[in-house]
Amino acid sequence: MRNGVFDAQAYEKYSPLRMSLEFSWVYGIGFAALMSILVHIALYNGKEIIARVRETKTKHDDIHGKLIMQYPSVKAWWYLVMLVASAAAGIAVGVGAHVGVPWWGYILSFAIAIVLIIPVGIIQAVSNRQPGLSLVAELLSGIVLQGIPTGYSILKLYGHGSLAQALSYAQDMKLAHYMKIPPRQVLLYQGIGIVISVVIQTCLFFWLVDHIPDMCRPEGYPWVCRSTNLVYSASIIWNLIGPLKVFGEGSPYSPLLWGFLFGLFLPIPVYFLQ
Numbered sequence: 338m339r340n341g342v343f344d345a346q347a348y349e350k351y352s353p354l355r356m357s358l359e360f361s362w363v364y365g366i367g368f369a370a371l372m373s374i375l376v377h378i379a380l381y382n383g384k385e386i387i388a389r390v391r392e393t394k395t396k397h398d399d400i401h402g403k404l405i406m407q408y409p410s411v412k413a414w415w416y417l418v419m420l421v422a423s424a425a426a427g428i429a430v431g432v433g434a435h436v437g438v439p440w441w442g443y444i445l446s447f448a449i450a451i452v453l454i455i456p457v458g459i460i461q462a463v464s465n466r467q468p469g470l471s472l473v474a475e476l477l478s479g480i481v482l483q484g485i486p487t488g489y490s491i492l493k494l495y496g497h498g499s500l501a502q503a504l505s506y507a508q509d510m511k512l513a514h515y516m517k518i519p520p521r522q523v524l525l526y527q528g529i530g531i532v533i534s535v536v537i538q539t540c541l542f543f544w545l546v547d548h549i550p551d552m553c554r555p556e557g558y559p560w561v562c563r564s565t566n567l568v569y570s571a572s573i574i575w576n577l578i579g580p581l582k583v584f585g586e587g588s589p590y591s592p593l594l595w596g597f598l599f600g601l602f603l604p605i606p607v608y609f610l611q
Contacts, residue, residue, distance in 0.1 A: 454503055
């Protein structure tokens with residue numbers, strides 16, 4: 338890497354990327370899981386999703402829905418205003434910080450969250466486990482922002498992070514729905530909690546960096562930041578080098594791409610056998 342950009346000559350001179358067997362299999366299984374989840378939701382829940390969308394404004398036969406109707410609801414345009422304002426602020430901060438990601442990269446990350454929120458939400462509602470589909474952000478960032486390592490962090494933060502936060506808010510709203518807590522109060526408390534947590538976490542981060550010597554380095558044990566180093570390694574794989582080099586033709590890891598095809602067809606016979 339030179340001046341924050343991939344140096345192809347230095348890469349070829351040094352050596353191609355090598356991953357451990359465990360690390361490579363994680364990606365292969367992740368490719369299969371990504372396609373399997375999407376196909377599974379389409380087969381098992383596709384008709385239900387369409388029906389639910391059509392009846393959202395007309396059907397209120399659920400007893401909890403009837404009881405919660407006594408409280409003023411949150412207007413749809415409130416959410417729209419918060420979405421536009423927060424998205425604009427996030428894009429402005431990223432572009433203003435000159436991290437190397439164009440403005441449309443942030444729009445792409447938000448689109449990832451919008452597309453995946455329903456399938457991931459259904460899987461989480463059924464299994465109580467949220468599937469880690471950050472691989473989508475990793476793959477797209479490596480394709481459209483190849484050579485810019487910060488692109489990985491941006492798309493994962495704004496894409497996968499937004500998805501996780503949206504599902505967390507939906508989970509709180511569902512609990513409040515059953516407990517008959519007014520929706521506007523839930524929105525207010527969520528907003529207050531977000532502001533407080535952002536301020537505290539930001540202040541704590543800078544305090545740790547300023548007061549712990551050799552933080553995130555082997556010399557600073559136990560403050561070695563293992564997860565941070567994992568993110569750094571992933572940013573090198575997906576964005577600096579890029580998936581076309583790591584998993585492309587001639588790479589020892591190219592067979593892992595068969596995971597996409599395997600995950601695409603595996604749920605189909607299972608569905609018809611049931």
